[in-house]
Amino acid sequence: xxxxxxxxxxxxxxxxxxxxxxxxxxxxxxxxxxxxxxxxxxxxxxxxxxxxxxxxxxxxxxxxxxxxxxxxxxxxxxxxxxxxxxxxxxxxxxxxxxxxxxxxxxxxxxxxxxxxxxxxxxxxxxxxxxxxxxxxxxxxxxxxxxxxxxxxxxxxxxxxxxxxxxxxxxxxxxxxxxxxxxxxxxxxxxxxxxxxxxxxxxxxxxxxxxxxxxxxxxxxxxxxxxxx
Amino acid sequence: xxxxxxxxxxxxxxxxxxxxxxxxxxxxxxxxxxxxxxxxxxxxxxxxxxxxxxxxxxxxxxxxxxxxxxxxxxxxxxxxxxxxxxxxx
Ligand SMILES: [Cu+2]
Numbered sequence: 001x002x003x004x005x006x007x008x009x010x011x012x013x014x015x016x017x018x019x020x021x022x023x024x025x026x027x028x029x030x031x032x033x034x035x036x037x038x039x040x041x042x043x044x045x046x047x048x049x050x051x052x053x054x055x056x057x058x059x060x061x062x063x064x065x066x067x068x069x070x071x072x073x074x075x076x077x078x079x080x081x082x083x084x085x086x087x088x089x090x091x092x093x094x095x096x097x098x099x100x101x102x103x104x105x106x107x108x109x110x111x112x113x114x115x116x117x118x119x120x121x122x123x124x125x126x127x128x129x130x131x132x133x134x135x136x137x138x139x140x141x142x143x144x145x146x147x148x149x150x151x152x153x154x155x156x157x158x159x160x161x162x163x164x165x166x167x168x169x170x171x172x173x174x175x176x177x178x179x180x181x182x183x184x185x186x187x188x189x190x191x192x193x194x195x196x197x198x199x200x201x202x203x204x205x206x207x208x209x210x211x212x213x214x215x216x217x218x219x220x221x222x223x224x225x226x227x228x
Numbered sequence: 229x230x231x232x233x234x235x236x237x238x239x240x241x242x243x244x245x246x247x248x249x250x251x252x253x254x255x256x257x258x259x260x261x262x263x264x265x266x267x268x269x270x271x272x273x274x275x276x277x278x279x280x281x282x283x284x285x286x287x288x289x290x291x292x293x294x295x296x297x298x299x300x301x302x303x304x305x306x307x308x309x310x311x312x313x314x315x316x317x
Contacts, residue, residue: 088255096245096294111293112245151245153257155297172255179257179295 001167001193010167013192013213014185017169019083027076034072087169090183093151097144097184101154101161101174101196104203108142116226122206135205136193141212145219150184162197165211171197186213246291257295262315264292265304269317 002010012018098109102119110116123137144150154163156174164171165184172180186192194209214222252260268288275282292301307313 088253090248092247093245098297100297100299109298111298115298117298153295153297157299177258179261179297181255181257 001191012167012169013187013190014168014170015187016083016087016183016185017167019086020169023079023083026079030072030076087183090151090181091149093183094145094148096151096153097142098153098155099142099163099174099209101156101158101163101200101207103158103201104196104207106138106142106161106163106196106207106209108140110223113223113227116223118226120210122208133193136195136208136210138208138210141191141210143212143214143219143222144184144186145216146186146189146213148185148216152182152184154180154182159200160198161200161207163194163209164197165192165194165209167192168211170194173198186211189213189215244290246294261292261296261300264288265296265301266315266317268292269308269315273317 009017009021009024012021095110096112098111100107100109105119105121107117107119118140120138120140120142122135123132123139125134128134128137152163152170152172154172154174155178156176158176160176161174162171163174163182168184168186170182170184172182174180190213192211192213194211196204196207196209198204200207249260251263265288268285271285271288272282275285304313308317
């Protein structure tokens with residue numbers, strides 16, 4: 001859940017998001033180091049009276065300032081690729097759920113059961129109950145069991161959308177005529193919010209995603225209730 | 229104390245979802261859905277031709293039903309009925 005004046009990411013709820021948070025911190029440290037060094041050199045050059053404008057053929061310094069940035073780039077690229085391939089991995093999923101984007105709402109299909117499908121519309125601000133969040137709440141939440149790998153298949157019925165849940169480190173474009181796969185795993189129960197992340201028309205801002213992760217037992221109760 | 233007891237009907241069955249398919253290791257699963265839809269129809273066609281039981285084809289149906297969006301399946305079924313389905317069955 002984001003909060004006002006937030007700096008940085010939401011708390012990680014999936015192993016992938018934990019990895020992404022570490023990677024972000026790692027890269028940010030490198031950026032800070034480089035920025036401080038550059039700032040230090042700028043200040044040094046502006047405040048010194050010594051000048052030397054005719055340096056030629058300085059092989060040593062040329063070698064160092066070519067190799068060092070290359071090493072730094074590799075130190076960023078390798079962990080980045082590692083997470084990229086981790087995100088692609090799908091072990092035997094417990095459940096398959098399809099998220100379809102529409103102008104302007106999401107609909108979900110659980111077809112491992114007998115065709116459980118429902119639409120998920122935003123709750124208009126004037127209809128909110130106390131404690132609910134404006135522009136984030138939906139009438140039918142996507143309920144899923146926690147601590148299990150779930151195969152999300154994301155597509156669209158009309159234009160481009162993107163299905164996103166930041167605290168799970170999930171984002172996939174919803175493209176008409178194409179099925180995109182993502183693995184969803186939550187390490188704890190809770191309600192997680194996301195929003196459509198691809199400009200899709202006038203109500204793009206009003207098609208949020210609400211995920212309710214719960215125990216398998218309650219998930220089964222919910223799914224049997226939804227079917228009857 | 230005591231309270232009302234709500235009992236829920238047991239789930240119809242534990243879900244058994246298609247496992248990872250090494251033919252389709254990518255994020256793009258469009259082909260996985262389509263191929264299984266084709267395979268199901270090819271399978272039932274040949275089984276019927278041979279006058280055999282079509283129940284071995286049920287696996288393909290389970291897979292494409294789990295993977296394909298309902299609207300796609302509906303559209304393809306209409307196309308098959310009208311004879312305008314582009315795939316070779
Ligand atoms: Cu959208």
